[in-house]
Amino acid sequence: MTTLELKSKKRETFGKKLKTLRNQGLVPAVVYGGSEVSIPLFLELKEFKRVFKYAGETTLIKLFIDDDKFRNVLIHDSSRDPVTDEIEHIDFYEVKMDEKIAAKIPLVFIGNAPAILDLGGVLxxxxxxxxxxxxxxxxxxEIEIDISSLKTFDDNILVKDIKLLKNIEVLDNASASVASVVPPRSEAEIEALSGQIEEKIEDVKVETEEKTAERLKQVSEL
Structure with missing residues (x-):
């Protein structure tokens, strides 16, 4: 298992003063969980991005605070600026290594499905x-899903087909579908779908024109 580390310092800057931190290439953060109350921190944004790119929200990180002993944390959340999309704040969650936790793990689909290669289907x-x-x-x-078992349009990969370590408990429905391959759309289906889209666009256009006319009428009556 890859060990990831981050260094941080306790933060005494809050509110509007956080802009100064961000201008210095730092990002504010908070650690929740554990035996203490939440701890406000700051760390280097560049270093956080490097770790976050690999860790996501499901990989354990050793978080050092003021060069003290580390805390085992997960990246719980990160907020971004709505305009620049830059990371503005990070929430870390401290975990207890002897207590199980629930997490949603990304699925990565690998392999080649014969139903796609030979039959022209769509995954x-x-x-x-x-x-x-x-x-x-x-x-x-992450969890890899090999789609090479999808040989026909009747084949289906279910949750119960996923192979995991015995000490990992799956919380999703065992009978739920994970992946399948469906036949490609025929030309007739594509034309019918295109016609439906054009009709909806025309309906929206007419509705918009009617609302505009109504607003102009109301304005003229003022």
Whole structure:
């Protein structure tokens, strides 16, 4: 298992003064959980991005605070600026290594499905992540789904088909579909779908023109 580390310092800056931190390439953060109350921090944004790119929200991180002993944390959430999309704040959650936690793990689809290569079908990903429960150290970064077993349009990969370590409990419905392959649309279906879209666009256009005329009428009566 890859060990990831981040260094941080306790923060005494809040509110509007946080802009100064961000201008210095730092990002404010908070650690929740554990035996203490929440701890406000700041850390280097560049270093956080490097770790976050690999860890996501399901990989354990050793978070050092003021060069003191580390805390085992997960990245619980990160907020971004709505205009620049830059990370503005981070929430870390401290976990207990001997207590299982629930987490949603991203699914990565690998392999080649004969139903796609030979029959021209289209892959349907019914699930993008799988919810599991495990000890923090056993949480996988991602779960690979091999689609090479999808040979016909009747084949289906279910949750119960996913192979995981015995110490990992799956919380999703075992009979739920994960992936399948459906036949490609015929030309007639594509034309029919195109016609439906054009009709909806025309309906919206007419409705918009009617509302505009009504507003102009109301204005003229004022």
């Amino acid at each position: 349907v990903k019914a699930m993008q992540e799988l919810e599991i429960r495990a000890l923090p150290a056993d949480l996988p970064r």
